Amino acid sequence: QSVLTQPPSVSAAPGQKVTISCSGSSSNIGNNYVSWYQQLPGTAPKLLIYDNNKRPSGIPDRFSGSKSGTSATLGITGLQTGDEADYYCGTWDSSLRRVVFGGGTKLTVL
Amino acid sequence: QVQLQESGPGLVKPSQTLSLTCTVSGGSISSGSYYWSWIRQPAGKGLEWIGRIYTSGSTNYNPSLKSRVTISVDTSKNQFSLKLSSVTAADTAVYYCARVSTSRFDPWGQGTLVTVSS
Numbered sequence: 001q002s003v004l005t006q007p008p009s010v011s012a013a014p015g016q017k018v019t020i021s022c023s024g025s026s027s028n029i030g031n032n033y034v035s036w037y038q039q040l041p042g043t044a045p046k047l048l049i050y051d052n053n054k055r056p057s058g059i060p061d062r063f064s065g066s067k068s069g070t071s072a073t074l075g076i077t078g079l080q081t082g083d084e085a086d087y088y089c090g091t092w093d094s095s096l097r098r099v100v101f102g103g104g105t106k107l108t109v110l
Numbered sequence: 111q112v113q114l115q116e117s118g119p120g121l122v123k124p125s126q127t128l129s130l131t132c133t134v135s136g137g138s139i140s141s142g143s144y145y146w147s148w149i150r151q152p153a154g155k156g157l158e159w160i161g162r163i164y165t166s167g168s169t170n171y172n173p174s175l176k177s178r179v180t181i182s183v184d185t186s187k188n189q190f191s192l193k194l195s196s197v198t199a200a201d202t203a204v205y206y207c208a209r210v211s212t213s214r215f216d217p218w219g220q221g222t223l224v225t226v227s228s
Contacts, residue, residue, distance in 0.1 A: 047216035099159035
């Protein structure tokens with residue numbers, strides 16, 4: 001049972017848009033920055049979004065992040081088959097005093 | 111650009127101590143205000159944070175693992191290390207090291223699979 005709650009899977013057609021939610025509480029998302037990671041099959045996670053909505057250099061603007069209250073959302077537009085991966089949200093939990101991750105969301109591009 | 115590479119035994123016997131090292135290249139482990147962290151991922155499951163170390167030696171550990179975990183840093187070798195004692199099959203996972211800045215992990219090492227089995 002992950003501290004942050006993500007849908008196990010989402011799917012959409014190529015070229016479409018998808019959103020992935022990450023729900024937490026005031027001790028984590030509500031008062032700390034959220035990051036998002038993309039894990040392609042058989043590879044290490046890669047930073048996609050940090051500080052709720054910032055993109056590292058090299059990450060296309062098709063990827064976006066937002067936060068409202070105790071929830072965060074990752075948005076991906078112009079879906080490509082290469083976007084098929086597992087996506088994880090993560091943040092610090094001030095009560096648990098540790099980094100917490102969501103359980104991951106598997107994106108399928110139909 | 112900074113790159114990280116995990117190394118260590120791929121097979122550890124139950125009750126023994128798992129030891130891994132992360133070598134940082136392309137930059138000094140002491141430069142900048144970064145933590146250095148370990149994360150693990152059992153096959154088919156999600157990410158679990160193990161702990162982090164600052165180059166001063168200050169550490170934070172996942173409370174669920176704290177009694178068994180030690181993370182250390184060797185700035186002269188540009189490395190940091192993980193020791194996890196009294197391992198069981200539940201500790202079988204891919205172990206990643208990563209650089210941390212304001213709780214964002216970037217970059218990550220490629221990961222190393224550690225299997226606990228007799």
